[in-house]
Amino acid sequence: MKNFEYVKPSTMEAVADILQQYGDGAKILNGGTDLLVRMRDNLIKPQVVVDIKGISELRKIEYTEEGLFIGAAVTMNEVICSKIVLEKYRILAQSAHEVGSYQLRNRATIVGNVCNASPSGDTIAPLYVLSAKVKIFNKDGIRLVPIENFILGVRKIDLKSGEIVLGILLPPIKGQNGGSYYKHARRKDVDLATVAVAAFCNEGQWKIAYAAVAPTILRGPKAEEILNSLSEVDENTLIPAMDAATSEVTPISDVRAGKEYRLDMIRISLKRAVLAALELYK
Amino acid sequence: MKHEISFTINGEKVHLEVEPNKTLLKMIREDLNLTGAKEGCGAGECGSCTIIIDGKAVNSCMMLAVEADGKDIMTVEGLAKSGVLDPLQDTFIKNAALQCGYCTPGMLMSAKALLMRNPNPSEDDIKEAIGGNLCRCTGYKVILDAIKEAAGQIN
Amino acid sequence: MLKYVGHEVKRVDGLEKVTGYAKYVDDLKMAGMLYAKIKKSPYAHAKILKIDTSKAAALEGVKAIITGADVPNRVGLYLEDKTFLATDKVRFVGEAVAAVAAISEEIAEEAVELIEVEYEELPGVFNAMDAIKHDAPLLHEDLGNYKYGPIFFPKPGTNISNHYKIRKGDIDKGFAEADYIMENEFYVPHIQHAPIENHSVIALTEPTGKVTVWSACQSPYAVRKALSVAFKLPLHKVRVVTPAVGGGFGGKAGTTLEGITIPLSQKCMGRPVKLTYTREEDMVGSFVRQGCVAKIKTGVKKDGRIVAEENTFYWEGGAYTEYGVNIARAGGYASSGPYDIPNVKADSYCVYTNQPVGGPYRGFGMSEIHFAIEQNLDMIAIQMGMDPVEFRKINAIKDGGHTVTGQQLYNVGITKCIEAAEKDIEWGKTNKASGPNKLRGKGIACMYKAPSQPNNVASAALIKINEDGTANLMVTAMDLGQGSNTALTQIAAEVLTIPVEKISIITGDTDVTPYEWQTVASRITYCAGNAVKKAAEDAKEQLIKLGSIGLGLPAEYLELRDEHVVSSIYPDKKKSIASMALGLEMPDGSGVHGPIMGRGSFIPPNVRNTDKETGQGEKPVAFWTFGAQAIEIEIDMETGQIEVIKVAAAYDVGKVINPQLCRGQIEGGIIQGIGSALLEHQIMEKGKVKNPNFVDYKIPAVRDVPEMVIRMLEIPEITGPYGARGVGEPAMVPTAPAIANAIYNAIGIRINSLPLSAEKVLDAIKNNKSVACKVVQNNKGADGEGQVTCGIN
The missing domain is CATH 3.30.390.50 (CO dehydrogenase flavoprotein, C-terminal domain)
Structure with missing residues (x-):
């Protein structure tokens, strides 16, 4: 792995500044389960790695009249164990459970899965059917983008320079509902x-x-x-x-x-x- | 630029300077000489680097050393306390739940994290906990037996 | 009554492994250590025109760079066809062409990127059938000049590096007698050993020129020999130390990284050089299991007796077959499986291909040929309307029967193994599937295997008795996880009556521990076990002699009991082993004899060469291990996914040294067998491996484990220690064909290639791609009855 600068800002503004300054040379470190593998394989060689786990608002998972907000740094296992997710958005917990191994899910995040924008990302399809919106921060404000518009292609997402994903917003579900995620894979585990x-x-x-x-x-x-x-x-x-x-x-x-x-x-x-x-x- | 970090590992406080591009696994193995955790794939697929951070099992090959700042870390070397083996270590020996031993530290730490969060796990819970730990030698059955026994489910 | 042998003694390496204390090569850190990385070929077959290392050499922190010119000597265990770095040309994608040692891994990695290599690409061959064509590009133009062992038959001017032949009985007469003649074809692809520990080596050159390597290897002495040849060093100037090994399965037999780290260390005198492969490098750059095309023509009588068999095996040996030639040989001398067939013609060809290097893999050819043999048997039995179990019993080798080399066998356990597996799986009973669109089926497969080793390979053991009555046992049998340290200690304990916990076993240091040919071939319990037993008996004899003097009793009335020399007539007359460990102290204060040291040497008795033309011989191998597995599976008819429900395995292990560890070998083998059957396949495109990682090369994980019923039969091998035979490799051999047979049993579809992936199974179901048994002669009716073109699906 090539060397780089490591920074761990405590505010969104600071993150945005660094992202703006370094452009493509900056990479967000969240759970790191994808980033570190890509860096190890020298597929990417960032100048600066921005650890966002020091920003407390990104760790939030809360339900309001707007729906469920899952902060960018909330891990898969936190989602799987979240009562509100299990009660209202069970399909998301179910799909998160399909991601990697138990120990990987202690680090990996839903937002990381989304920003990675892999065609096989397990939690993304459930977000599509739950009409999720991606909450994006930039220094001029916040914008909400429907997940279908946010993901543009393989590893391509709608994030402009200086922008960072705050979290995912799942609108409230009214009335009878039920959902399920079916994954076909070669092996049962991982x-x-x-x-x-x-x-x-x-x-x-x-x-x-x-x-x-x-x-x-x-x-x-x-x-x-x-x-x-x-x-x-x-x-x-x-x-x-x-x-x-x-x-x-x-x-x-x-x-x-x-x-x-x-x-x-x-x-x-x-x-x-x-x-x-x-x-x-x- | 090196970063100064402090953390607790197996009950001991440590201060270190680390390069940003060093993985946590490498730091533990090379700077702290705790070589129990292994690198089997470097990509989170084999689980042989599994350690426990703040009570949770993680792949240390997929974490930067700098991320350990302020954390409480347990490695396989910290399982036995004052020379007394953890029940898992006892049952792994008793059931011959190891052969070459290369996956064993990671397997033990996944199992330990499980029993810490759930002292009475079902068979499915155990399988979930070690699903990310590959073993090429044993065929896993004896490992399941050892974990069940450590959880007090069989004698 | 045995006190240690046959008992569930706890693993002697358990404590060091559960505490994380056990040290593997990559765990070793030495002062001044340098880190190596290799430059790999992007081409499957190309001439090396030029290597420019100047930019890499200029990088700060780089201490040494080597290319093929630094390691020109050809080496190889059986055929000296490889160099440690490519010299004139590259022969597979991923082959090492240069290596760098630097003060950090990162710098070494950067330096490797700066090495510039110019190639001229050559046409390649990517499967055995193409490689044997007369106009195929040659991988080794110099094959005729290579050195090789006398039991191998390379064909210079072709890509065939060994052609092993069996000519038993009269094949034409056999087919003439047959009522049915059937032909079938099978294919087994390349797979990877995938031990969790990747290859790792540290080399250090001393000012005297002495080289020490710490190597994750199965065979320190064989490695020492190869290195001495490669680097023209006398044996005493090469020391191979092997700490704990994180799994081998054959992949760590022979030499790999040692030959790269040594020349680097020679350029950095006094500084250890470490090279540890990444998973990706390990999957491509170390041994793989060879691919194999198997064609079997069988002549059968109406009563089910097989009277003639013609087998042809083409092994896809990869770029170098220094080791692979012997797999072709093993496939030849075991070619008809554990069955007594009077007329056999077999041709086993080891073929060069521009693919990763084929080498030993748990089973050593037996998994591959039994995939063919055991499906072929089912196809014939079903074609003839016979029960596959009965058909096997009819043809199985009986006491006094003959193998394919004409060897006469006694104490043959195969029929008992079949009966045990048949019973444990409840043969003939169909269980209800777990859901709609699912079907159950059962299949059986048998196996036999002998250690594939030169006739006269040697083992040695030393035992030192300490003055407190404890002992040190020294061997170079390596515990790769199979438990040899425990089993060998049990054997020493049994003879010496010294408890297991009072014996330390020391292994793997060619300067210290005595000779062992290799830890391969399921030979250690047998070969090293015999050496240990003899060493312990030697020490015992010395103790009895001293006891006789000390007690004033004749030696023939003395025995060892509970750490004492004891009179068998007067039990109170005894003398402790401890008191005589350094010699016997006489009443006058003088001493006799000195320290007790037991020596044991062993060579399998009377194993002789076979005839070069016919492959016939009375005893070409040390012993045979027989076994059978019956397996129940469930198929998801909508997805093609196969779930293994239950495996009933029965092996004749001769004598169980440690039931827990023996069961562990069999369980582990079954799961590895399930991996090779359902999941594993090195996917290649023009020789380039497309899945060199655990993301896309899946080995079994915990939820792939079925119910397992293990039976260990004990029909003694008279030359084995306490009657023991080897079982490590046999454990995985029948699994894949038994699963394939179970698929047929469930849905009437025959798939003749591995892996039996969900995709392949569904394709066969949907498109009716079952491979039919090709009947070329049917004396009962018209020719070609039931005939369908034979192909690989």
Whole structure:
């Protein structure tokens, strides 16, 4: 690992100043579970590493009338154990539980997962179906960006120079709902998703998101429309939605799986995610 | 530029100057000569570098040494107290829950963190706790047995 | 009545390992230590035109740089075909072309980036079948000039580095007698050992020219020999020290990094040079398990007796086959599996390919050939309408039966192993699956394995009795985790009646501990065990002799009991071992004999060469270990995912030295077998490994563990210590074919290549890609019945 400057500011303003000063030469250190691996492999060689864990507001996880705010430095395990998450946004806890190992989840954060913008990031698809917004700080103020607009491509996000993500805002959910995340991987413990599907139903309206089948997480409008049109969703009636799923993804072949297999698995994952969501619907 | 940091490790206070690009694992092994924690992959996939920080198991290969400032760290060397083995160490020996021993320190620390947060874990809890610790020798069954026994579930 | 052997003695290395105290090479830190990094080839096959190290040399903190010119001597265990750094050309992606020693790893890494290498790319060969074509590019044009052992048969002018032949009986007559003749083909890809400890070496050159290496290796003496050849040093000027080893599985047999660190250390006199591979480097730059194409033609009688078999194995040996040639040989002399077949023709070819270097891997060819043999048997049995278990029992080697080399065997445990596995898995009973779209199935596979070692490999042990009655046992058998330190201590304790906790075992220092050929081949309990037993008996004999003088009783009425020489007639007449450790003190104050030191040397008895043309011989190996595994699996028909539910394993281990550790070997082997069956595969594109890390090379984790029922049978090997045979490697051999057979049992689909990944299984289900047994002759009906083109899926 090449050497660099390490700074640990205590205010957002200070972070913004450093980011503005160094531009691409500055990298945010949060959980570090992605950053350090990339630095070890010399894929990135930052001049300055900005540790944001000293900023207390980033450690907050709180529910207000605006919804649930999860600060940038809140770890996966904190989310998994959060009562409010388990009560109101269970699908997010479930997907966080799929990230890496237990010890990794003690460091890794949801916001880190989002900013990493990997197509297989486990917590991102649930954020899509929960209509999450990314809360971004810059010295002129705060802006809120829907997650779908925030993630632009593989490792590409909508952050301008001097900007930093404060956290994720999940709007309140009213009425009956249930959601589930189904991940298909090669191994049960610690693996990246070969494909994954997040399914969420609120007052009979479905939201579907696919992971690891395109450069970004994708919403599944066709599958959603079909599911919304069904009077009863079950193993048989949802087959057209499974077929639709294959038409709205563009997987590639890589070492984890071939394109054909991913297409097969997106169908099955959709089915399993939807049926599991129904089980939890209340 | 080196950074001055202070932390507690296995009950001892330490002050050190470290380069920013040194991982916590490297600092523990090279500067403190605590070589129990190992590097097996350097990428958070094998768990052999697992240590406990502020009561939580973490991969020390994926933390910078400077991040240890102000923390309370426990490594495998701190498990036995005054020459008395931790129950996990006893049950690992008793069950032959180790072979080459390279994964053992990390495995023990994952198990220790589990029992610290949950003294009465289910089999699933144990599997979750060590799911990120690879062992190529034992086939894991004896490790599960050892952790269960340390938790007082079997004798 | 044995007091230590056969008992669950606690591991003698347990305490140091649970406290983190055990020291592995990378844990060692020495004053003035330098750190090395290697420059690797980006090409699979290329001429090296020029290496410019000037920029790297100018970097502050760089202390030495070496290239192939610094290590020109060819070395190799069985065939001297490799150099430690590429010299004239590179032969695989990742091959070391230069190395740097610097004051820090970071500087060494930076220096490596500054080394400039000019290459001229050459066409490569990336599988065995392409490599044996007559117009294939040659990897080793000089093969004809390489040195090799007399039991190997390279073909200069080709990519074949060994062609091992078996010609048993009359193959034409055998096929003529057969009612059915069937042909099947199988493929096993490259996999990685993946011990959790990566390779690590420290080398130090002293002003006298003496070189010491601290090496994470399985075989200090074999390493010493190779280094002495490579660097033209006499053996006493090379010292190999091996501290704790973090798993080997064959990957740490032979030499790797030592040959790079030594020349660096020679340029930095007096400063230790450490080189530790990263996981990525380890997965590409150290040994891998060779790929293997296996073709089997079988002639069977209507009653199920196999009367003829023709096997052809093509081993994808990689860029250098110094070790791989012997895997091809082992595959040859075990080619038909644990079955008694009167007429066999086998050809086993070790083939150079532009891929990572193939080498020993737990099983030493047996996992690969049994994947073929054991599926082939099922395919034939099912084709003939026979039960796979019954079919195996019919053909299994019986007492007095013959192996493929014509060796006659007694005390053969295979049938008992089959029966035990059959019973424990509840053969014939189909269990209900755990959910919809899931199906269960059961499969069985057998195995046999002998230590693949030169005939006359030696082992030695020394025991020093201390004046307090404790003892020091010295061997160079390395405990790689398999528990040899404990088992060998138990054997010494048994003979000497000195408790295990009063014996210290010292291993792995070629200046101090006595000779051991290698810790490989599941040979240590047997070979080193015999040496230890003899050393202990030697010490015992000395003690009895002194006891006889001291007690005034004839030696034949004396024995060792509870740390004393005791009269077998008058139990109160005794003398402690401690009192005689430094010699016997006479009543007049004089002494006799001096310190008790036991020496034990062992060479497997009467192991002889086989005939060069036919491979036939009465005793080509020291002993055989037999075993069987029956496995129940569940298939998710929607995803192709396979879950192993239960494994029933039965091995004839001859004599269990330590039940807990023996079970540990078998359990660990099963899980490694499951990894190779379902998950593991070195994915390559034109020789470049695409998954050289644990992110994409998945080995089993805790949730991959099934229920395991382990049976250890004890049919003694008469030449083994207390009857023991080796079991470390056999433990993983039948797992993969048993799973493949279970898949067929569950869903009627035959998959003839590994891994049995979810993707491959689903593809076979969806697209009906089951490989059918190819019937080329059917004396009962028309030719070609049930014939389907044989291919690899």
